[in-house]
Amino acid sequence: xxxxxxxxxxxxxxxxxxxxxxxxxxxxxxxxxxxxxxxxxxxxxxxxxxxxxxxxxxxxxxxxxxxxxxxxxxxxxxxxxxxxxxxxxxxxxxxxxxxxxxxxxxxxxxxxxxxxxxxxxxxxxxxxxxxxxxxxxxxxxxxxxxxxxxxxxxxxxxxxxxxxxxxxxxxxxxxxxxxxxxxxxxxxxxxxxxxxxxxxxxxxxxxxxxxxxxxxxxxxxxxxxxxxxxxxxxxxxxxxxxxxxxxxxxxxxxxxxxxxxxxxxxxxxxxxxxxxxxxxxxxxxxxxxxxxxxxxxxxx
Ligand code: SF4
Ligand code: SF4
Numbered sequence: 333x334x335x336x337x338x339x340x341x342x343x344x345x346x347x348x349x350x351x352x353x354x355x356x357x358x359x360x361x362x363x364x365x366x367x368x369x370x371x372x373x374x375x376x377x378x379x380x381x382x383x384x385x386x387x388x389x390x391x392x393x394x395x396x397x398x399x400x401x402x403x404x405x406x407x408x409x410x411x412x413x414x415x416x417x418x419x420x421x422x423x424x425x426x427x428x429x430x431x432x433x434x435x436x437x438x439x440x441x442x443x444x445x446x447x448x449x450x451x452x453x454x455x456x457x458x459x460x461x462x463x464x465x466x467x468x469x470x471x472x473x474x475x476x477x478x479x480x481x482x483x484x485x486x487x488x489x490x491x492x493x494x495x496x497x498x499x500x501x502x503x504x505x506x507x508x509x510x511x512x513x514x515x516x517x518x519x520x521x522x523x524x525x526x527x528x529x530x531x532x533x534x535x536x537x538x539x540x541x542x543x544x545x546x547x548x549x550x551x552x553x554x555x556x557x558x559x560x561x562x563x564x565x566x567x568x569x570x571x572x573x574x575x576x577x578x579x580x581x582x583x584x585x586x587x588x589x590x591x592x593x594x595x596x597x598x599x600x601x602x603x604x605x606x607x608x609x610x611x612x613x614x615x616x617x618x619x620x621x622x623x624x625x626x627x628x629x630x631x632x
Contacts, residue, residue, distance in 0.1 A: 333467070334370065334532050340463050341366045341414065341456070350452040353422075353444060354593055362445045362452065363416040363521070367514060369501025369534040373409025373526070377536075381496050386489045390479065392526050395492055398479035399472035399526075410531045412460070413494070413501040415514050416453065416521040417625075418445060423519055426619045435581055436561040438614060443586045443594075446613030450597045453523040460525045471527035481600035487572055494522035502536035504627070505544040509556035509617040510570035513544035517625035519618045544627045553628070556617035565617060579614045586612040 342365050345351055351362050371377075373392040381389045390398065393406040418426075422445045430437040437443075457473035464471035474480050474492035482490050495512045498504060504514035511518035542548035547567075557565045562578035564571045587594060587610045596608035622628035 333529055334368065334534075337412070337460070337463065337531070338366070338368055341368065341460070344456065344459055345416075348452065348455065350448070350455050353441065353448075356593075357441045357444060358421065360421060361419050362422065362448055364419045364516075365417075367415040367417070367503060367516065369413045369415075369498065369503040370531045371411045371413070371497070371500040371502075371536070372407065372533055373411065374406035375500055377500050381493065381500075385493050385496060386483060386485070388483050388491050389489070389493060389496070390474070390491050395474045395477065395479060396472060396526050399474070399477045401470055401472050404470075404528055408528050409526055410529065410533070411497055411501060411524055411526055412531065413498040413503055413522060413524045414456065414460075415498065415503055415516065416449065416456075416523070417514075417516040418442075418519050418521075420625075423619065423625060426519075426615075429616065432585070435585060436616070437582055437585055437589070438612070438616065438619075440586075440590060442615065442619075443582075443590065443612035446615070447594045447597075447611060449521045450611070451595055453521060457523055457525055464525075464527045464529045467529065469527055469529040471525050471529070473523070473525050475523055478600070481603050484602055488576075492524075494524055497524040498522050499538075499541060500536065502534045502538070505538050506541050507545035507556075507623060508542075508547040508554070508567075508569065509560075509565050509621075510572075511618055511623075513623045513627055515627050517618075517627075518621075518623045519615070519625065544623065544629055546622060546628050549629050553622055555621045556623075559616045559619070559621060561616060562614075575614070579611075582614050583610060583612050586610075
């Protein structure tokens, strides 16, 4: 069924109007063809995430139950992680940053692509759930559930980390800039579905959770440190607060610049639904870096 699912996703990515830039930016696709990875619901790595991410991070079974699904043993569940790679046009044009007197802004085309990704990801997850249901199986998506919330507790994290789900399924590894480096690079978005459909598990070939990042494997690169205008990345890692604050600054400026084009997006924080905002991303650390569109450890 893995091949059927991938074909279904490729077709949906190719035909969905939600995967389209506005005409002003060429009207082309936002995301190229997806990648998928599959992990078992009883993979012990999901218990480790409670220590690595935070105690509120849910296992697949806990998320399944929180989504109101029929009770099943964890070993009957699969987690399908989906990689949404930005198209080359967005990656190429996103090198052209906008330098204003007091702030550096990302290219408009990226801001739109990042903003539209939220609606497209939700659409893809709903279509995946239907895909499995039509084949007689059950499915749910953590990201669409009320159990999905950002936890603010000194630092912040979520109850379902798409990067960790992607790592569990073998799609890539973490990195100095705290993105996720897949075989098609770090300039991607991620989403996942939990199902009891009998999918084939994919191999997690990385024992080191940072093995796709040049800094962690060879002590080289650090290009993302130079690219970040907020000084949010150092050799000690990524400062989420500095990154978030800079992202908010960009969002305020971009909302004015882009007019009515950005779409609203609502998030839960500490379990409460926040008023809609217009996230547009930042991601200077993902453009013009060796890990932008590939696993750089395979090419050096
Ligand atoms: S730019 Fe270099 S150091 Fe930074 S995450 Fe990518 S590979 Fe690692
Ligand atoms: S997203 Fe922006 S602020 Fe955050 S680390 Fe990357 S470049 Fe820096």
